[in-house]
Structures are given as C-alpha cells and as structure tokens.
Amino acid sequence: MPEAIRAEKLFKSFGDQQVLAGIDLSVEVGETVVVLGASGSGKSTLLRCMNFLELPTGGRIYLHGNLVGTPLGNQADAKMKYAEPNLQRVRAKVGMVFQHFNLFPHMSVLHNIMEGQVTVLRRSRAQAESRARELLAKVGLADKADSYPANLSGGQQQRTAIARALAMDPEVMLFDEVTSALDPELVGEVLRVMRALREEGMTMIIVTHELGFAYHAADRIVFMDAGRVYEEGHPHDILIAPKRERTRQFLEGHNQFRLPEAGPLVASEQT
Amino acid sequence: MQYALQLAGVLAIGALETVKIAVMALAISLPVGLIVGAGRYSRTRYFRWPAAAFVETFRNIPVLVSIMWFFFAFPMLVPFEISAYAAAVLALSLNTSAFFAEIFRAGIQSISPGQWDGARALGMSYRDQMRRIILPQAIRRMVPAFTNRWIELCKLTALASTISYQELMYTTKMIANAYYNPVEMYSVCGLIYLAIIYPMVRATYRLERRAAKETA
Ligand SMILES: Nc1ncnc2c1ncn2[C@@H]1O[C@H](COP(=O)(O)OP(=O)(O)O)[C@@H](O)[C@H]1O
Ligand SMILES: [Mg+2]
Numbered sequence: 001m002p003e004a005i006r007a008e009k010l011f012k013s014f015g016d017q018q019v020l021a022g023i024d025l026s027v028e029v030g031e032t033v034v035v036l037g038a039s040g041s042g043k044s045t046l047l048r049c050m051n052f053l054e055l056p057t058g059g060r061i062y063l064h065g066n067l068v069g070t071p072l073g074n075q076a077d078a079k080m081k082y083a084e085p086n087l088q089r090v091r092a093k094v095g096m097v098f099q100h101f102n103l104f105p106h107m108s109v110l111h112n113i114m115e116g117q118v119t120v121l122r123r124s125r126a127q128a129e130s131r132a133r134e135l136l137a138k139v140g141l142a143d144k145a146d147s148y149p150a151n152l153s154g155g156q157q158q159r160t161a162i163a164r165a166l167a168m169d170p171e172v173m174l175f176d177e178v179t180s181a182l183d184p185e186l187v188g189e190v191l192r193v194m195r196a197l198r199e200e201g202m203t204m205i206i207v208t209h210e211l212g213f214a215y216h217a218a219d220r221i222v223f224m225d226a227g228r229v230y231e232e233g234h235p236h237d238i239l240i241a242p243k244r245e246r247t248r249q250f251l252e253g254h255n256q257f258r259l260p261e262a263g264p265l266v267a268s269e270q271t
Numbered sequence: 272m273q274y275a276l277q278l279a280g281v282l283a284i285g286a287l288e289t290v291k292i293a294v295m296a297l298a299i300s301l302p303v304g305l306i307v308g309a310g311r312y313s314r315t316r317y318f319r320w321p322a323a324a325f326v327e328t329f330r331n332i333p334v335l336v337s338i339m340w341f342f343f344a345f346p347m348l349v350p351f352e353i354s355a356y357a358a359a360v361l362a363l364s365l366n367t368s369a370f371f372a373e374i375f376r377a378g379i380q381s382i383s384p385g386q387w388d389g390a391r392a393l394g395m396s397y398r399d400q401m402r403r404i405i406l407p408q409a410i411r412r413m414v415p416a417f418t419n420r421w422i423e424l425c426k427l428t429a430l431a432s433t434i435s436y437q438e439l440m441y442t443t444k445m446i447a448n449a450y451y452n453p454v455e456m457y458s459v460c461g462l463i464y465l466a467i468i469y470p471m472v473r474a475t476y477r478l479e480r481r482a483a484k485e486t487a
Contacts, residue, residue, distance in 0.1 A: 102392075103389065119399045165392070
C-alpha cells in the first residue's frame with residue numbers, strides 16, 4: 001500500500017520544553033494506527049503537528065509523498081518555511097476530531113457539517129447539505145440535523161464532529177482521545193463509527209486509552225514515551241507481549257483493576 | 272400657551288442635536304473600536320502596543336477634559352478651526368472607542384481555544400474563522416456591555432454644553448437663565464433625557480434576552 005502520511009524526525013518545543021524529540025511515523029493508505037502513551041508523552045502534540053495546528057520546530061511531514069512546506073536550505077535538516085494558504089490546504093485534507101468535540105454552538109448540526117464544505121471547499125449549499133445528510137445518516141444522526149449541539153448527548157456531539165471532519169473528504173483522519181470526555185455508556189456508539197470507517201478503508205491515526213478497541217481495531221500500535229516512538233508493532237505484540245519496560249509499566253497500570261472473565265455472564269444471557 | 276410651545280420647539284431642537292452627537296460618535300466608535308480591539312488581540316506587537324496605548328489613554332482621561340482639549344487647545348496646535356460639534360464628537364468617539372475596543376477584545380478572548388481549533392482543522396482561513404465562527408459567538412456575548420456603553424455615551428453628550436454646543440443641556444441652561452425657571456427647565460430636561468434613553472434600555476433588555484436564549 002502507498003504511504004498516506006509520514007512524519008520524519010519530527011521535533012516540537014514549547015519555549016525550552018521539548019515535547020516531540022524526533023518522531024518517525026509513516027502511515028499507509030487504509031491503515032489504522034493507534035497511538036498509546038502516558039499523559040504528557042506528546043500524543044496530542046504529534047497529532048496537532050501532523051495537521052499543522054502546531055508548527056513543528058524540526059523535521060518534515062509528507063502527505064502522499066509530497067513534502068509540506070519549503071526547506072530553507074539544502075541540508076537534510078534545514079528548517080522549514082510554511083506558508084499559511086498551503087497549510088490550510090493540508091488541514092482541509094487531514095481531518096481531526098477532538099476530545100471536547102469543538103462543535104460550533106451557534107450552528108445546527110447540519111450547518112456544522114456544511115460549514116467547511118461551503119467556506120473551504122466552495123461547494124454549493126445544496127451539494128453540501130446533501131453530503132451532510134448522507135454523513136448524518138451514516139453516523140446514525142439523521143433525525144438530529146436541525147438540533148443544536150447543546151441539545152445533544154456527548155456521544156451524539158462526537159459523532160457530529162466525526163461527520164463534520166468526514167464532510168471534507170479527508171485523506172487522513174486524526175482522533176485525539178475522542179471518547180475520553182464521554183460517559184462510559186456513550187463510548188461504544190463512537191467507537192462503532194470509527195470501526196465502520198476502518199472497514200471502509202479510511203486512513204486513521206487514533207490516540208485513545210481504550211485498549212480493547214486498540215487491540216481489535218488497530219493494524220499497528222505505536223507506544224510513545226517522552227516525545228519518542230518507544231515501541232511499535234502488531235496490537236497483539238504490543239498489548240499482550242510488550243518487549244520494553246515502559247510499555248509494560250503503562251499496560252500494568254491499565255490492567256490493575258480488570259473485571260474477571262465474563263464467560264458465565266454471557267452464558268446466562270443466552271438462555 | 273404660545274410661550275410653552277416656543278420653549279418646546281427650542282428644546283426639541285436641542286434634543287435632536289443631542290441625538291445627532293450620540294449617533295455620530297457611535298458610528299465612529301464602532302469601526303474604530305473594532306480595529307483597535309483587533310490590534311490589542313494581534314500577535315504583532317507593532318499593532319498591539321499602539322492599540323494598548325490608545326485604549327489606556329482615552330479610557331483614563333475624563334471626557335470633559337478631552338472635550339476642552341479638542342475645543343480650546345487643539346486649534347492652537349493646528350492651522351485650522353474646529354467646531355464645537357466636531358470637538359464634542361471627537362472626544363466622545365475616542366473615549367467610547369477605547370471602551371468598545373476592550374469589549375471586543377474581551378469578547379473574542381472569551382471564546383474557547385477549541386473553537387479556533389475546530390475551525391482551523393477544517394482548513395478555514397483566519398478571516399473565515401473570525402467571520403464565521405468566532406465573531407458570531409463573541410458578538411452575542413458583547414451585546415450587554417455594548418449597550419451599556421451606548422447608554423453611557425448618550426448621557427455624556429451633555430458635556431458638549433460646556434463648549435456652548437446647543438444640544439439639550441445647553442438649551443435648557445440658556446432658557447433657565449433667561450426666564451428664571453430652573454425648577455421647570457431642569458426637570459423637563461431630565462425627563463427628556465429619560466424619554467430618549469429609557470426606550471433604548473428596554474430594547475437592550477429584549478436584545479440581551481434574545482442573545483441569552485440563542486446561546487443556551
Ligand atoms: N500549547 C502548548 N504550550 C505549552 N506547552 C504545551 C502546549 N501543548 C502541550 N504542551 C506540553 O507538552 C507536553 C505534552 O503534551 P501533549 O502533547 O498534550 O501530551 P499528551 O497528549 O500525550 O497527554 C505537556 O507537558 C504539555 O504541558
Ligand atoms: Mg492529549
């Protein structure tokens with residue numbers, strides 16, 4: 001499969017705090033990569049650099065093999081110059097879904113999903129509306145088109161946000177802890193939408209703490225620590241048989257309070 | 272009766288002048304306030320510093336002082352005359368612009384960074400982010416502060432009387448002095464201000480209730 005997006009020796013500092021310390025990450029078309037890591041390890045910053053909500057302080061990003069920005073010099077590590085209109089085109093192609101939804105509260109669900117199509121892609125309102133309704137049906141919100149975000153549950157808001165990003169026909173989708181702000185009973189409906197996207201062949205980079213989802217939905221897992229890719233591999237290898245110390249510690253922390261196996265419960269439900 | 276009618280006519284003309292000053296100052300203050308407010312919000316310090324200086328200067332000098340300054344001092348520094356009307360409008364506009372700028376800035380900063388992120392992630396230009404996402408939300412929050420300032424501006428127009436501009440206050444004073452009837456004249460004058468401003472206060476309440484309902 002060809003490469004969809006690639007970060008090469010990516011660095012990011014805020015003042016003198018280095019948050020990304022040379023990330024190399026390449027994602028193929030149609031691949032689902034789940035990024036794990038402790039809080040503060042730089043996961044959000046990585047995603048935000050990949051669609052240039054933050055400007056990397058070093059390294060390169062390639063979208064479909066095309067370098068984003070212009071190098072200021074001939075050396076391999078020359079600093080990059082980024083022109084805002086260029087970055088806007090990149091952002092339009094790289095969709096992002098946030099932990100706190102970031103829906104536009106002054107617009108109906110339908111208009112949230114039409115906004116980018118009309119102002120950025122210059123689609124006609126009729127075109128944008130029909131695409132928006134299509135996507136609303138897909139995320140199971142066909143009947144909420146005229147609602148306002150404030151009147152939706154967290155799960156519904158997040159599905160709207162996913163539809164809003166999809167409306168741009170993105171080449172890559174970035175998900176930053178999109179279920180972390182949801183009540184537990186609403187997590188499933190959002191994860192199901194993401195699983196359906198994977199099955200359609202969407203290219204996705206997903207930051208999440210839902211290890212079960214990571215296990216079943218990821219083609220590859222990347223474990224980040226201190227702004228670096230610390231360990232990566234097949235979900236089974238990383239989640240069940242991690243090789244390195246920090247990965248093991250992280251998973252132990254997550255697995256400390258697990259439920260016992262649910263076999264009997266399932267059996268009684270079936271009778 | 273003849274005399275009462277004549278007085279009423281003179282007062283009506285004065286009231287009209289008062290409204291004229293207020294509306295003119297508002298028309299100037301809105302765009303100037305918007306530009307200065309955007310300057311205070313700018314990431315470039317060459318916009319930020321002058322904007323901050325503007326706000327702090329005109330917010331902290333009493334309007335009466337700047338009216339006097341523009342009417343008596345300014346003409347000595349420049350080679351042209353300045354009318355009482357222009358001096359009053361200028362002083363009131365600068366003061367009101369400074370307050371408007373602060374209202375704009377605070378309103379825009381009250382919008383959560385997530386809204387910018389959401390708009391930016393769609394590939395929107397700064398202009399579109401501002402126009403489509405940030406301002407529509409910010410303006411709703413600014414309505415109460417704006418209307419307060421507008422009402423304040425209406426009342427401050429009375430200061431134009433100190434440079435003999437014949438608005439409502441000055442007209443009242445002239446009549447009261449000529450006819451020795453200060454009780455009647457200043458009472459009527461107060462009532463006219465009330466009659467002009469109170470309906471606007473009511474309209475403001477309606478506007479605020481609507482804004483509150485839309486954002487809820
Ligand atoms: N805009 C910012 N300004 C300053 N520091 C930031 C900013 N964004 C993130 N950081 C810092 O970068 C580090 C990594 O943050 P983040 O990428 O959010 O980690 P994660 O998503 O893995 O929890 C944190 O220490 C955080 O405080
Ligand atoms: Mg994060």
